[in-house]
Amino acid sequence: xxxxxxxxxxxxxxxxxxxxxxxxxxxxxxxxxxxxxxxxxxxxxxxxxxxxxxxxxxxxxxxxxxxxxxxxxxxxxxxxxxxxxxxxxxxxxxxxxxxxxxxxxxxxxxxxxxxxxxxxxxxxxxxxxxxxxxxxxxxxxxxxxxxxxxxxxxxxxxxxxxxxxxxxxxxxxxxxxxxxxxxxxxxxxxxxxxxxxxxxxxxxxxxxxxxxxxxxxxxxxxxxxxxxxxxxxxxxxxxxxxxxxxxxxxxxxxxxxxxxxxxxxxxxxxxxxxxxxxxxxxxxxxxxxxxxxxxxxxxxxxxxxxxxxxxxxxxxxxxxxxxxxxxxxxxxxxxxxxxxxxxxxx
Numbered sequence: 001x002x003x004x005x006x007x008x009x010x011x012x013x014x015x016x017x018x019x020x021x022x023x024x025x026x027x028x029x030x031x032x033x034x035x036x037x038x039x040x041x042x043x044x045x046x047x048x049x050x051x052x053x054x055x056x057x058x059x060x061x062x063x064x065x066x067x068x069x070x071x072x073x074x075x076x077x078x079x080x081x082x083x084x085x086x087x088x089x090x091x092x093x094x095x096x097x098x099x100x101x102x103x104x105x106x107x108x109x110x111x112x113x114x115x116x117x118x119x120x121x122x123x124x125x126x127x128x129x130x131x132x133x134x135x136x137x138x139x140x141x142x143x144x145x146x147x148x149x150x151x152x153x154x155x156x157x158x159x160x161x162x163x164x165x166x167x168x169x170x171x172x173x174x175x176x177x178x179x180x181x182x183x184x185x186x187x188x189x190x191x192x193x194x195x196x197x198x199x200x201x202x203x204x205x206x207x208x209x210x211x212x213x214x215x216x217x218x219x220x221x222x223x224x225x226x227x228x229x230x231x232x233x234x235x236x237x238x239x240x241x242x243x244x245x246x247x248x249x250x251x252x253x254x255x256x257x258x259x260x261x262x263x264x265x266x267x268x269x270x271x272x273x274x275x276x277x278x279x280x281x282x283x284x285x286x287x288x289x290x291x292x293x294x295x296x297x298x299x300x301x302x303x304x305x306x307x308x309x310x311x312x313x314x315x316x317x318x319x320x321x322x323x324x325x326x327x328x329x330x331x332x333x334x335x336x337x338x339x340x341x342x343x344x345x346x
Contacts, residue, residue, distance in 0.1 A: 029091045102126065119303045121152045138300045139177065139341035140309055141166055149340075151307055151316060154330040164195045168212040168253055168298070168339035170220075177341060178233065180212045180222055185236035199236025205229065206238060210297075211254040211264060212339070215280065223250035223264050228283035242283015248276060252297030253339060257306065263288070263321070265296045265308070275324035289324025293317055296326070298340035309337035 029042035087099030092109040095101025104126035105111035110118070113126045119136035123129060130152065137148040137157070146159045164186055169179040177188040184200035201209070206224030212231075213221045220231040226244040231237070251273045254264035262278040264285070273296045275288040291308065296317070298309035306319040308326060314335030317326040 138302050139169060140298055140337050141169055141339050142336050143338060151329060156332050166339060167210045169341045170212050170214045171341045172214050173216055173218055180209045185231055201238035210252050211250050213254040213256045213262060215256040215260045221254055223254045225249055244285055248285055253299040255299035255301050257301035275319060291319060291324055291326040293326045298337045300340040300342045302342055309340055311336045
């Protein structure tokens with residue numbers, strides 16, 4: 001167990017390559033440009049010199065003129081690297097297979113032989129493999145065992161047991177795996193394969209801690225019934241951040257996404273858990289929407305997606321942070337999940 005967990009921890013810390021921002025999918029480029037995903041900008045499809053006598057895009061001052069001798073059509077001095085707009089519908093600069101090119105999906109700029117692989121469900125580099133060479137897993141735990149879950153391959157790998165009655169876990173930005181129990185804050189020592197207690201919550205700490213989240217600066221939040229606490233990771237001492245006034249009750253987890261938005265699941269509705277957005281300054285919460293699943297005891301934010309895991313049937317779900325609606329991805333039969341940890345890179 002020790003070596004496998006240590007390897008996973010190191011891979012998770014370096015998982016920034018897995019992340020992506022989909023905000024650039026509405027490409028603003030013209031028909032004369034394509035989207036350069038590496039530099040996140042529109043670039044000309046072809047260039048010519050300023051005195052070519054046509055309407056091609058001029059070369060920047062620091063760029064040498066192309067060799068106009070290597071052309072397909074010497075009469076109009078058209079360079080051979082032109083991409084016909086009708087053969088590049090997704091504006092990624094690669095000709096579609098239908099036009100004799102190598103773009104395996106001309107309707108999606110995230111799929112091109114020039115792209116690196118991302119952690120997602122797509123074959124990004126058009127080699128017929130998905131997520132090759134990447135570690136696309138996050139931590140989750142039951143009452144007795146720690147797991148690595150790949151939400152894209154829908155696989156679960158057990159990493160070991162001997163957990164200290166953990167109620168929830170999360171990963172600090174420095175890669176340290178932390179957990180909460182009724183007795184206080186714990187930290188995982190991957191070298192010795194051992195969980196040790198950092199400290200108890202103190203006399204004014206949470207009485208029923210069941211959710212934990214760590215933001216990008218290391219602030220640690222714990223949910224307990226209708227209360228939100230902030231915990232010092234040095235000594236485990238907890239202080240009350242806010243009270244939800246008896247209107248909402250923690251179902252079992254909270255999570256901070258890459259934008260440092262704090263979410264939690266609430267069981268105030270007997271029919272379904274709800275997703276709430278929590279103010280990290282005062283602990284107040286507002287409803288996002290019903291998830292459509294009960295006993296969502298684990299949350300993790302990874303690769304631009306909010307995932308949930310249930311204690312009922314081992315369900316893995318994707319949760320929409322705009323509506324709160326959950327969508328079933330997979331069921332790990334016979335498993336019960338109590339907590340999950342975001343990756344360090346978020």
